[in-house]
Amino acid sequence: MQQQPIKKYEQVRMGVDYYPEHWDESIWEADAELMQQSGVAVVRVGEFAWSRMEPREGEFDFGWLDRAIDLFGRRGIDVVIGTPTHTPPRWLTDKYPDVLPILPGGGVFQPGVRGHRCFNSRSLRRFGERIVGKLAQRYAQHPAVIGWQTDNEFGMLDSQSPQAAEDFRDWVYRKYGTLDRLNREWGTVVWSGEYSQWSEVTPPLGGSPYQNPSFLLDFARFQWDTVAEFQAGQIAAIRAYCPDHFITHNFHSYPQRLDLYRVGEELDFASFDYYPNTSPAKAATSPYSGALSLDVTRGIKRKNFWIMEQLSGSPGAWMPMWRMPQPGYIRAYAWQAIARGADTVVHFRWRSAAIGAEQFWHGLIDHSNVPGRRLAEFASMSAEVRRLAPLLEGTSTDAKVAILMSHEQLEALRIQKQTDNFDYYENIKTYHRALTKLGIDCDVIDWRQPLEGYRLVLAPHLYLLDDAAAGKLSRFAADGGTLLLTARTGVKNMNNVCVMQPLPGLLADCAGVTVREYDPLGSDIVRLDTADGEPYAGSQWADILDPVENRQTEVLARYGGSAFFAGEAAIVRHEFGHGETYYLGTHPEDDYLRSLLLDIAQARGIVHAGNLPPGVQLSVRSGESGAYLFVLNLGRETRRFRLGDTYAEAVQGEGLLGGERYDGEIELAPYGVEIFRV
Amino acid sequence: MQQQPIKKYEQVRMGVDYYPEHWDESIWEADAELMQQSGVAVVRVGEFAWSRMEPREGEFDFGWLDRAIDLFGRRGIDVVIGTPTHTPPRWLTDKYPDVLPILPGGGVFQPGVRGHRCFNSRSLRRFGERIVGKLAQRYAQHPAVIGWQTDNEFGMLDSQSPQAAEDFRDWVYRKYGTLDRLNREWGTVVWSGEYSQWSEVTPPLGGSPYQNPSFLLDFARFQWDTVAEFQAGQIAAIRAYCPDHFITHNFHSYPQRLDLYRVGEELDFASFDYYPNTSPAKAATSPYSGALSLDVTRGIKRKNFWIMEQLSGSPGAWMPMWRMPQPGYIRAYAWQAIARGADTVVHFRWRSAAIGAEQFWHGLIDHSNVPGRRLAEFASMSAEVRRLAPLLEGTSTDAKVAILMSHEQLEALRIQKQTDNFDYYENIKTYHRALTKLGIDCDVIDWRQPLEGYRLVLAPHLYLLDDAAAGKLSRFAADGGTLLLTARTGVKNMNNVCVMQPLPGLLADCAGVTVREYDPLGSDIVRLDTADGEPYAGSQWADILDPVENRQTEVLARYGGSAFFAGEAAIVRHEFGHGETYYLGTHPEDDYLRSLLLDIAQARGIVHAGNLPPGVQLSVRSGESGAYLFVLNLGRETRRFRLGDTYAEAVQGEGLLGGERYDGEIELAPYGVEIFRV
């Protein structure tokens, strides 16, 4: 088999974000020189610089950008250009005020803080696509330019502008066709909300979340399509000139209400802006939510990704400054990103800004411009990456376990919060953390994706459900997979309307249980009695389960304590076709979950490491060059340990990073990293 | 003496709220059938269904409602129609936007969440009275229809609409006549707030509570009159066609800033929407605040009342879902309502909504439409009620104790919160709870009501006072009654202006004390030294009292500890004419209050039971059929007890509910109920 040459963007490299327009041109050369010495292979520029590229309507000035890009090009540093539409210049918002979003309360989102652009604005689209086209045309042939980032950190604004209202009305019309159908599907009869004319269909004026949930969910979907269309205009403008350049977008801060999968559709790959929390108070959770963010990003396109902004120093701008990353922190988290599928890692930012509102979002170099500890750490990390890149390029994660994520569930459960403690994404964190603590590689993918190749699929809270999804999951289990379902599954149809069926609705057959009644626990706790005699705690919710009466169901846990439903089934395993389904009627505590998942992993032959010490994480990247096990200590204490279960033999021989030799036991200082060939 | 036949609405029955328009007509018949089997005698319909009754301006469609009502009528189920004005349809707000309230900040109260109707809007009144008139005309002769509910859960909106401003100006003009008098009575000279033209009189723009308190109080009174007038228009429209039907309104969530007594004036009886809190964390207080709500509702018209919406399952819509009521809860709280004067109890709602924003405000039946535990409990309760109704109909509470409540005090004390911990309604709860824990039946009535028949009247915080009220209370005490007054009495005249007299102002003679000075304790505590040597705690406020120097005053408690006023009188009893007055200069802790009230009850021959176990409540309904003692355990623990004092002999013989025999001792499981003939 002939090996496919890897694409430019599949190289494993390090980069930095740089804003030449923020600095006197006299220091650019020295900056580029020092970047080269520090191992910078990629630089991102351009994002936010609209007022420099087009100082007045129709007057373009790319000279400064030419000079900056040339400077990098001459040093063999590749350049990614960010399109500047996140920050419309003042002349644009002044002359075409429809560019500004109208906020839910009715006020205008004024310039001042960035992101002041209504995705529905036709002026924004016209001028935005024009400046992007100009950029694409100009840099299509530049040898240093390799790709593009669209806009910056897309999110939802709930704009109520007249154009947003008109577009929403069209969207609704296209979806439902008639007012009769619209009124029926949304159930607008409640509270006399029936529309008698199309003109009455508007965005949620006033912004209250306590409105018709069907309407609110569709307004979110409309916005997802809107952002995707807005981006598509830019992508078309770029591809017209640069068919061979890549196009990506830098997602950020999960969970986003914005549907990552919808916006990711037309991208070549996804990027993420990664700022793990540096506070000691977050040390127990931050490495795990970070791991999830990386896996989520990898799942957007189900392939490797970039970090477009990686923590380089204490952030601080929208909030007081964070703690400064301690020695090793920057390197360890960059390795964590690579371990979970990042190919290129671009650090934000080269030097802390001297001007503007983000002055204290620290870069690798402080304002003083005296290179210090953090740049040295970056440079040393760059050298490691350069050394190992030949091994790592072309490798990727090969997980047998997937967690299904759905922005429709996220949004629907945000619109109607089930109980005080119930949070869709926080619960996904729980499941993902349990897997991570067992050293099990896991994909996090859109719930609509095919499931071929997985042995275990966790599908928490499929609150909205349709036949397609229920059928796919049932087939997955029937065909031999292990499916894990939870409370609040099958509650609604896709229009956010409750189904008149016993829960879990369309998945009741597959789950082998029906919910007789439920108790929204909120901040209360219920006891779980299990076969091993150990009592655990359940929280958030309690489904009282009636297992189907046949030999294929097994009650794994019953409610206990003083609950009025003590003795009833809480967690049930159901043998279904060639596979099995677990239904969790309550949200069990971490220990139970980890023990359950370990049992499943052992039974289903899923690679795992037993219980890892706190903060220690494993990942494997594999490909034609071999398979590589990353072992990271993202905690604040030194850990000495052996890997258990299927990884028991992995830590042998020479570590690829340090060159040290191991015979099964490994000791990692805080923020220590090692890589093994497995 | 000939016994008056009881009115239809005085029957003791059970019902449900039902929204036929929310469901496919194909299931109505089955619903009605199951209702009949479950003991449903009354159904409320219509509320919120304006867009179905009048889909477009002037086009009326009552066919669906005819069919629904007929369905119930055929099964002998009575129907109450709610007028739909709480939810103006979109065609109305679209064409006549003056229907929408203008919020204090200046924004429009947009449709989406219900209640979007400015009571001052002339369009709302015109179209509202028209649809109500149409309904009344249509159903006047329908044998199943017995009465009406106006709108839904009235409250104050502080609308600043132009019409509200104009109406307020007229109201002020009618009250004060000249600007000179207005400026003088409100004291507008402070901060140069004097009006020089009538046009300057507006609602409180900006909505800050820190404005002229005289002005703010009158703006509240204006709104009370406004809501009453708005309702009067509907009542006239109904009475024109249905002179024999009853008209009620479903009050909710006390305290309301809205004056219940003012709005209740034209009603045949009051109704209440009763949702006792299901959280275990509220188990110690919820049964008592519920008892107060019921007594408040009975006090609105000083007669028996309805529950128009009674808890049937976990609520959840404006907030995350509550805990599901545990077995017995639904029944026990329905009995509590009847025990305190409810005749008909209508449960909200038949089945949980599948559509719209209240999907998780659970009904008796879950979305699945599989009848379950809660419906079974309701059905069994219905059977009990049907069995005991012949005894209970025509009976009512006969209390010798009254607490005076005043919405003018409530509003004035909201406008100027006295101290952090000082809350008018919370303090009323304290007094009511102390009586409830002693098994003392108590009325809660408007402070302007006559006091004949009472032995003890508690009049907390009569902050605003006039000669009429002071005279009435003084006469009550002088004629042999026991009057209890508290700190913050007599501070102001009815225009919310401070009096230049020693406190308690007009009641100083009657109280036998003057307040030399006071200390607003806020969240601090002061020690109370009493004759029994037991130290108690006082909170919120400390009046330093100078008792009138004669033999008729007795100092019951003095301040102690390190207060600079240690040794001064805190609580004083004053023999006044044939009766007595207690003045409480501080808010004493519960134990002291209960002990004080027990002493009074014993001295004044008031029926009581001594200290009841936590959660246990007593009530007596009496009439020509006899007297019935309700004993309820609304706590989460089983209680075994004997009733003390005047009730010591009550628990003898056969319980009317269970048929069990007792000889003085009673044991009630959590949410257990028993009824005795006394």
Place this chain on the structure above:
Amino acid sequence: MQQQPIKKYEQVRMGVDYYPEHWDESIWEADAELMQQSGVAVVRVGEFAWSRMEPREGEFDFGWLDRAIDLFGRRGIDVVIGTPTHTPPRWLTDKYPDVLPILPGGGVFQPGVRGHRCFNSRSLRRFGERIVGKLAQRYAQHPAVIGWQTDNEFGMLDSQSPQAAEDFRDWVYRKYGTLDRLNREWGTVVWSGEYSQWSEVTPPLGGSPYQNPSFLLDFARFQWDTVAEFQAGQIAAIRAYCPDHFITHNFHSYPQRLDLYRVGEELDFASFDYYPNTSPAKAATSPYSGALSLDVTRGIKRKNFWIMEQLSGSPGAWMPMWRMPQPGYIRAYAWQAIARGADTVVHFRWRSAAIGAEQFWHGLIDHSNVPGRRLAEFASMSAEVRRLAPLLEGTSTDAKVAILMSHEQLEALRIQKQTDNFDYYENIKTYHRALTKLGIDCDVIDWRQPLEGYRLVLAPHLYLLDDAAAGKLSRFAADGGTLLLTARTGVKNMNNVCVMQPLPGLLADCAGVTVREYDPLGSDIVRLDTADGEPYAGSQWADILDPVENRQTEVLARYGGSAFFAGEAAIVRHEFGHGETYYLGTHPEDDYLRSLLLDIAQARGIVHAGNLPPGVQLSVRSGESGAYLFVLNLGRETRRFRLGDTYAEAVQGEGLLGGERYDGEIELAPYGVEIFRV
């Protein structure tokens, strides 16, 4: 040497605030009579009474004010008139709505609560200067009138009115001249914020603090100039008629974002409205923050000042009522004010208002108008003051220590909060409290003031710095002074742009250290290891210091514990020229600070008393009549103590207040005061 006769306003006297227009004229005479008996020498009137002075546009009525002032004049009571512009009357705001500020969110600041005046409004200035001129003309020759208070309690409103926008644009134009320079100095290129036309320069619409910090700081400076100009118009109107009257302003509630020094420039002296917190929970801190407020006020003009409103009873209006001041409290805090440089102390207010929104901001007399404990305390205090006035008049504080305060730092650090726990003014409180607890008199002055005469200057957080300030401070140290600098010094230039120099920037030479790196600690703590072996805690921030390598630096504390920078220098002393500089890289706990300052005081011969008991404060006023030591116990416990160090011998002989004799030891009851000749 001929003694200069003191000015009228330098007399040491007592007064009250009185609003004749709030009361029926029939009681004025009795009020004045009782004031005279109680020792009132000064009355403030007029403030807020615009609607009485000018009931309709252009119609003036001063008859009532004539009569009131005559009444005082006849009794030898002097009168201060407050200009009424804080409360524009309704006819003015109605006809000239530009008088009303536009709030940051875009709403109008409606009348209702006071202060509804946009300082940029031309109507306000025109009508305001006219009414002030009329007042000045009328009372210029009145023998009782001695001076004026401008407006009331100036503050910043961030008004976005069209006139404010236009004035701001002019201000920016005058400062920067060209858009190019403006864009460069503010660094607007960040986020494409570059202005391409002057019309794009606006106030911060939307009001978010997360905008360009250079812009936001200049918008604050613009407002400082605006308020000063607004006041200057009134001052000119007064001086035109009353060249010999004094003019002051009553500042309040520090810290104010408003630059006190800028607004104070044209005043004859500063005044303060002093409401020390009466809550027992604040007893440990309130006396110290009060002392700071007084020293800040004295620093505004670097001379003695007035209290224009002094606590007389429980405040309550914007908030629930406070605790009532206990016996001695009113007197002790009035003496504290005099001890720290107040000459005249005017108590707010004579009697609690019966009308309007400030009814519960209690005066010396309660609503009842029965004179009580508080008036008696005031009267007795007045007699003491009258007795000691001949000694105290002409005396003032003579401090050798100064704390530099800067509203530019305050505002810049508000715009970009450094860490959760970092607060500029709270930190100034820490330094001031440490000095107060050592009995060291301290000035608090504008950072631009000359430093001659001081031995120790504390200059915390000089975040913004220029050559003039850095040069002055360096010279102060080089010439023999002791200078104390802290973290976050020299971070920025005066345009709020970060400098590209090692910190502390322009003061690095003088400090003898550079900051290698820093860690924003936020709410975390770092250990400090010192020479005395005692570990202390540092908080908020940690600069990792590189001392200049020569013999002139001494590391006083190093970081310890588990910090990654353990062992690095935290606090350094640097011998610089004839003096020395201390640089504190972290915010040390109080104990360390007090110990450090005591060492410095001992070394530099600064008068001090060692560690004083909690709540005990000392101050010295000295002049030609001698020097007077005030000893106050502002705590809630009796204290018996000897003064240490340089004050060891002070407490000897007869106390001037009580006439008691002492021989070194003193015992003071709570709120006890004594004065000694030293």
